[in-house]
Amino acid sequence: MKTSQTPQIYVGTYAKYNGSGHRNGSIAGEWVDLEIYDTKDSFFEYCKELHCDEDDAEFMFQDYENIPEKLISECSVSDKLFDYIEAIKDMEDETIEALGLFIEDKDINKDTDFEELMQEFSDEYQGYYDGSEGTEVEFAYKYIEEQGILNEMPEHLQYYFDYKAYANDLFINDFVEHDGHVFRR
Known part of the structure; x- marks a missing residue:
């Protein structure tokens, strides 16, 4: 291909x-x-x-x-x-780019098990985000929806949820962003 x-x-x-x-x-x-x-x-x-x-x-x-x-x-x-x-x-090109970024952060040598490395990539890579609000906030929207975080909150309060602040918290400890690509730490 x-x-x-x-x-x-x-x-x-x-x-x-x-x-x-x-x-x-x-x-x-x-x-x-x-x-x-x-x-x-x-x-x-x-x-x-x-x-x-x-x-x-x-x-x-x-x-x-x-x-x-x-x-x-x-x-x-x-x-x-x-x-x-x-x-x-x-x-896809986008995933190839992400794998290249992932490899650059790893210690690769002749003993590196590439299958294990690919499994680690699969576990850590969360996708590419390039929304108008920024990578971290776009990721936060998807993460919040997938995790059902707002489901426990009364609907009238959901409008006040601060996605940007939540995105900041996510990227302090749990996730990292490289050129629009998001990885789990």
């Missing part, structure tokens, strides 16, 4: 970039769509083919799009990158 959130990497080599060989100071490389690779090994096989003019190419990931920063650097890609790519295949 090709979305506007398709993970891509621009793959060059240090030798070309640094000017050794026949391409002095070149950024010759290619944007690589990562969704077509199942594993890190298959991706690196393609990178070797792409830069077959070098005997032992040292890959340089000069730019990237739609990849959480914790999963890539100039000289390496995380072992978890392809778990991430598999996880986002059937997600």
Whole structure:
């Protein structure tokens, strides 16, 4: 599924970039769509083919799009990158964006169980809110309705309920907002 959130990497080599060989100071490389690779090994096989003019190419990931920063650097890609790519295949753009934000707040390493991480994301992610009253207040309206908080209050008093103050309380202890995305703490 090709979305506007398709993970891509621009793959060059240090030798070309640094000017050794026949391409002095070149950024010759290619944007690589990562969704077509199942594993890190298959991706690196393609990178070797792409830069077959070098005997032992040292890959340089000069730019990237739609990849959480914790999963890539100039000289390496995380072992978890392809778990991430598999996880986002059937997600909407909005949820992919939220997962990227979620991953940035986590300690990701080679021992990270990605299935557990995805379960944690599923448990904590509350959705995207971009209402005219602001993310926190829009979330509070939905939360109050879902929890039936006003059901115990006489109807004539419900009109006086302060949604903004309640939203402030929710986001002090229980929830956090990042770029319109709400997560349970």
